[in-house]
Amino acid sequence: xxxxxxxxEWLSLxxxxxxxxxxxxxxxxxxxxxxxxxxxxxxxxxxxSGAESRVYDLGQPAVWQVYGPIxxxxxxxxxxxxxxxxxxxxxxxxxxxxxxxRQGDSVVCIPNEVVLVVLGGQTGIxxxxx
Amino acid sequence: MPNRTQRIARTGLLAAAAVVLxxxxxxxxxxxxxxxxxxxxxPVMVALISYGPMAALVVSALKLxxxxxxxxxxxxxxxxxxxxxxxxxxxxxxxxxxxxxxLFSVIGLGIWGAVTHQxxxxxxxxxxxGQWSVLGLIPVALLGGLISGILIGLxxxxxxxxxxxxxxxx
Numbered sequence: 560x561x562x563x564x565x566x567x568e569w570l571s572l573x574x575x576x577x578x579x580x581x582x583x584x585x586x587x588x589x590x591x592x593x594x595x596x597x598x599x600x601x602x603x604x605x606x607x608s609g610a611e612s613r614v615y616d617l618g619q620p621a622v623w624q625v626y627g628p629i630x631x632x633x634x635x636x637x638x639x640x641x642x643x644x645x646x647x648x649x650x651x652x653x654x655x656x657x658x659x660x661r662q663g664d665s666v667v668c669i670p671n672e673v674v675l676v677v678l679g680g681q682t683g684i685x686x687x688x689x
Numbered sequence: 690m691p692n693r694t695q696r697i698a699r700t701g702l703l704a705a706a707a708v709v710l711x712x713x714x715x716x717x718x719x720x721x722x723x724x725x726x727x728x729x730x731x732p733v734m735v736a737l738i739s740y741g742p743m744a745a746l747v748v749s750a751l752k753l754x755x756x757x758x759x760x761x762x763x764x765x766x767x768x769x770x771x772x773x774x775x776x777x778x779x780x781x782x783x784x785x786x787x788x789x790x791x792l793f794s795v796i797g798l799g800i801w802g803a804v805t806h807q808x809x810x811x812x813x814x815x816x817x818x819g820q821w822s823v824l825g826l827i828p829v830a831l832l833g834g835l836i837s838g839i840l841i842g843l844x845x846x847x848x849x850x851x852x853x854x855x856x857x858x859x
């Protein structure tokens with residue numbers, strides 16, 4: 560009972576309905592990609608932990624902790640943006656997400672209920688005087 | 690046409706296979722949380738094309754409940770997102786199978802199921818997190834759904850073909 564696996568065998572299984580569905584999906588992928596691209600670098604970061612939400616400037620490097628239902632998440636702002644750099648969660652997806660700095664980018668830790676979202680717009684600083 | 694007892698026994702076998710595949714896949718390392726093939730959906734699809742929507746729902750529900758308990762995710766947000774997405778995916782696949790079976794192959798059915806699963810997951814994550822930025826993942830979700838749908842559909846097609854000649858439990 561050997562299964563003959565030809566690399567392109569599956570193509571012959573496709574009905575015309577399948578092909579139309581695949582083409583529609585590819586067009587949708589292209590269209591949504593185009594919509595999502597080209598966002599500008601952000602200036603602020605919104606940090607939500609549980610019900611609490613605060614906004615920080617991305618221009619000022621900082622490291623601090625927030626507390627969630629399973630423990631302490633460490634958030635950092637640096638030259639490359641913001642990130643969750645330590646988390647008590649099992650899979651560490653939020654830590655592996657790394658630095659985010661473009662508007663709309665986010666880091667989400669569902670287990671510890673921490674969300675970072677990069678925002679644009681005015682920072683809390685009115686002007687920088689040199 | 691297998692009789693009722695055979696059908697129940699085989700649905701049970703499929704559910705057991707689904708749980709094992711689901712838990713196994715959860716343990717395997719993967720680069721991104723969304724990069725999951727959804728191997729546990731192969732038995733769900735086989736149940737659908739062999740015994741219809743209700744058998745598929747049983748397999749899917751058992752997979753989610755037992756898989757959730759075994760992997761320790763039962764009751765947490767990820768579990769609800771996955772379970773909701775699984776239910777949406779079943780609904781769409783059952784509808785496509787009951788109304789448009791002639792139009793799509795098992796691969797097409799797999800694509801419907803996987804893309805629905807991905808989009809429902811994003812929608813539920815959005816409800817949970819309340820941030821629009823989740824929607825930026827739509828292209829990734831569509832692409833992931835397309836690829837995993839083709840693979841899962843193809844696997845289900847092969848398993849279905851093989852199991853037709855299967856005389857176990859007869």
